[in-house]
Amino acid sequence: MVRSSIEKRSGTSVSRLEMARAVHGRRRSVEVRVPASTANLGSGFDCFGLALQLHLTVRATVVPEAGERCRIRSRGEDGSALLPRTAEKNLIVRAMRFAAERQGLTLPPMRLAVHNGIPLASGLGSSAAAIVAGISLCALISGLEIPDETALGYATELEGHADNVAAALHGGLVITCMIPSGGVLALKKPWPLEIRIVVVTPHVTVETVHARAVLPPAVSRADAVHNLQRAALFTAALEQGRHDLLWEAMQDRLHQPHRQGLVPGLAEALATPRLPGLLGVSLSGAGPSVLAFAQSHLEQIGEAISEPFRSHGIQTTVRNLAVDEHGRQTTDSSCGQAGAQRK
Incomplete structure (x- = not known):
């Protein structure tokens, strides 16, 4: 992943914008794996989140020559094959585009392969996993680092509460606190x-x-x-x-x-x-x-x-x-580099 700080090349400062432009347009394949989560744990309403070893895996392949902006193929258990395959309704894509908009990016055409092992609408953080996956894919595809604190803020804004998304992002037991300024405090404890x-x-x-x-x-x-x-x-x-x-x-x-x-x-x-x-x-x-x-x-x-x-x-x-202590995990198996472009 391209570092968020300014790097030196041939004695010249290269900005994140210039690096993103330099890699735009070539085929790239990235993958994100996000755990399920349980929240509240009884008394900790909208505060406690715990990541579990059930996972959503999404593989994104940038296809510059493709005519469509985003094509989705999904499979999995517990009815997850019924996840919306149209980009406008798919929560993974919506989260990816939300993060891109906040970062001032235009994402390239891509194909998504979704394998979801988290049952839907069952209290196991399926929406939180989808949101964290989308934000993570935005960072991977663009090559521009989105800090965890920023990613958590985006995810909380989309989800409406921080407990599940914090656990999905960080893994383990996470205690969250939303502050008046709109930020989120999150502390991870070993399980x-x-x-x-x-x-x-x-x-x-x-x-x-x-x-x-x-x-x-x-x-x-x-x-x-x-x-x-x-x-x-x-x-x-x-x-x-x-x-x-x-x-x-x-x-x-x-x-x-x-x-x-x-x-x-x-x-x-x-x-x-x-x-x-x-x-x-x-x-x-x-x-x-x-x-x-x-x-x-x-x-x-x-x-x-x-x-x-x-x-x-x-x-x-x-x-x-068992508890998933790792949280969101990413893989970049690119053949070359491809990135988003700043708007």
């Missing part, structure tokens, strides 16, 4: 290897916009204090290895009570008793997936959480996952 993640996804979808619409416009002081105490306890419990405290630390009053009626069986799944090996249960993001932290008995825990959904005739997919 204990001994804590595994069980995700139970009912075969229904809940759009985030609908899940947010059911939330009340205001909450009581008691409920706000309840969540503040437990969100602080969550981070302290992880820091000190007090995993026995996660059960209480994940108790929520701000969003889960209002969302648990969106899917039959969800309320009962969230009320799963404290089984052997189970450390805590929460809604994954806006749902409908249910998240569990566990140290053992993963299969039994997955079955117990699935049972309430199945009793209502809703099938589930159970995934036993």
Whole structure:
């Protein structure tokens, strides 16, 4: 990737603009891999994000001779082949063009090959992964570095909240804070290897916009204090290895009570008793997936959480996952260089 600073060549300063122009017009192939993510983790509403080892992979090939601006081919599990293939509706392309507009770039014609392993509208950060992928592709294709802080700002503006996009970008557990100026503070914490993640996804979808619409416009002081105490306890419990405290630390009053009626069986799944090996249960993001932290008995825990959904005739997919500590990863396998041009 071309560095964002000014470089010297033959004794002459070469600007980022000049470097981008110099490489425009030749074939280039780049790839980005972005993890799924879960958010909130119970008490950390719009604050905690955790990257998971399910991935969206997008390969972009610049084809200067192609007549179309962007051609998309997609495949994957969980209905992801139904992702919009028209550039105007595809979130990856929209994010790529958003970043290009902010950077003052015109992107060259390209073809996208999308392989999505993240279930859609299930509370596992599919939209966040698409947004981070698009912004990353803009940087790769242009050859002009977009700092992580800037990329996170773009992604948050598109997503509307920072928790999932920060985890998708940085990997691991990320604690985010949106500040009045419009910026985002994000701190990554290491995740204990001994804590595994069980995700139970009912075969229904809940759009985030609908899940947010059911939330009340205001909450009581008691409920706000309840969540503040437990969100602080969550981070302290992880820091000190007090995993026995996660059960209480994940108790929520701000969003889960209002969302648990969106899917039959969800309320009962969230009320799963404290089984052997189970450390805590929460809604994954806006749902409908249910998240569990566990140290053992993963299969039994997955079955117990699935049972309430199945009793209502809703099938589930159970995934036993590890945390993705790497976040967004990129590969540039270019044959030559091709870049975007400044407008």
